[in-house]
Amino acid sequence: MTSLFLEPFSGLSGDMLNGLLIDLGGDADKLRLALQDFSIGEYKVNVERTEKSSIYGIDFDVCIKNHGKDTGIKNDFAHHHHHESRGLVEIVNMINGSGLSGTVKEHSINVFNDIAKAEATVHNVGMKEIHFHEIGAIDSIVDIVSFFILWEQLDIDKVYSTPITEGSGTIHVAHGEMPVPVPAVMQLRKNYPLKIIQDFEVKTELVTPTGLALFKEIAPIFISPTDMYVSKVGYGFGKRNTGKFNALRGSLLTSKHSKQEVRSNNDEVIKIEVNIDDQTAEQIGFAVDKLFENGALDVFCTPIQMKKNRPGVLMTVLLKTTNFNKIAYLVFKHTNTAGFRYQTMKREVMKREFKSVEFEHDVVRAKEYKYKDITRRKLEYEDCASVAEKRGWSLYSTYKKLQNLF
Known part of the structure; x- marks a missing residue:
């Protein structure tokens, strides 16, 4: 989207x-x-x-x-x-x-x-x-x-x-x-x-x-x-x-959050956990979208069993420590929870930066991940899909052709 x-x-x-x-x-x-x-x-x-x-x-x-x-x-x-x-x-x-x-x-x-x-x-x-x-x-x-x-x-x-x-x-x-x-x-x-x-x-x-x-x-x-x-x-x-x-x-x-470069191999994040059992799937989906739009690093939902055997959802939100007040407000605004749990966690990550090359007048980008002596690259889906559409190629063959550019 x-x-x-x-x-x-x-x-x-x-x-x-x-x-x-x-x-x-x-x-x-x-x-x-x-x-x-x-x-x-x-x-x-x-x-x-x-x-x-x-x-x-x-x-x-x-x-x-x-x-x-x-x-x-x-x-x-x-x-x-x-x-x-x-x-x-x-x-x-x-x-x-x-x-x-x-x-x-x-x-x-x-x-x-x-x-x-x-x-x-x-x-x-x-x-x-x-x-x-x-x-x-x-x-x-x-x-x-x-x-x-x-x-x-x-x-x-x-x-x-x-x-x-x-x-x-x-x-x-x-x-x-x-x-x-x-x-x-x-x-x-x-x-x-x-x-x-x-x-x-x-x-x-x-x-x-x-x-x-x-x-x-x-x-x-x-x-x-x-x-x-x-x-x-x-x-x-x-x-x-x-x-x-x-x-x-x-x-x-x-x-x-999906486009930012990462310059360090470690940082701190906050994990919020919210138990929800009285909202529709559409309402929960709307809340997830709002959290992503406002800088959440990741949001995912897990089915759980709650009191009196009621089916519910565990919403987990990962965010930067500097974004806590904003995300906390949105959790209360867009879910029916009366409270949530959170903790600060240390995180080990690969450094990430973006590379780009020109392919027949199109710009193709890739994320480059590094950790110590490990390096790998991942092509940007949107760029590959655009190249494939313009030339009538399959997405698989497009990835194979473009991988060789980096």
Whole structure:
């Protein structure tokens, strides 16, 4: 599992979010293959790695067949022309009837429902009466479904975000000249804990209904992640000329404790033991995640038999001595225990540092462990998996090939 840190300093759109996930490692070829399940008209998904302000990122674009007119551009495909109009029920049936995974279907339908509800409120009609470009056009359908296909590829389980920046002024839409934020975006903001700031120097829309609805569905929390390492940084570019750097930046994060270097062969740790017999597996799993996120060195659970033959769980937490107060607080917050045991323990460990080499334009890392005259290396799984995916190799053969690099 991986966490994502979003920085929407220039707003949110479907193009930006899709471009970002591809720049962070999403596979565009696999995306196009998955999209073949949809019979929604003639379109192309164009993915281009390009630069803006000397920063490289991904320009993601859905190009629609321009029937009856030979544009002479991109094989007669034009950018974002809203020729198609479909209702919510048709779109939901189309998604449910596809070969997409259950996760992609569920999230995509949630987003369409959210946008349809907002537009229905704006136009004072029922959701089933909505036929408009925000959920009806081919590009919007592809933007939304593509995002969750890429999301599933990256296996992201938690999202953090800085506040969202919106523009100002007015913008011309299908219903005429509208103030920024547009009415549908304002409806999407209702009763949801968003943090949005307005840039009055930018006289155009920065946040689209599709972009905001996608953002809400992945439910970011507006806090700065701690005890995490940035493993990859990406950019998804917007289409508008805002006068500023128009991009969405995002970073993939991994737990800090798994990436730190160890310079000594011995240290001290604290071991906490907690007996639990009145919480669900989901609640215990949530507690384990919170402890890892806040710097626990290890957390594991063992089935035990408690008083009156009740089945229970022994949760064991290993942590640095300097992190005791923080972890102790989280144990009481996220478990139902009234107390726990702990002791300071001496630990003998192998020194650990990271090595990296370049393999056909990919960076491959390995942990190097040392203890006296013993040395061994372990390749980083994420790097090996990325190399294997790009080249169609098995993970086993990839490990065999890359071991020889170190």
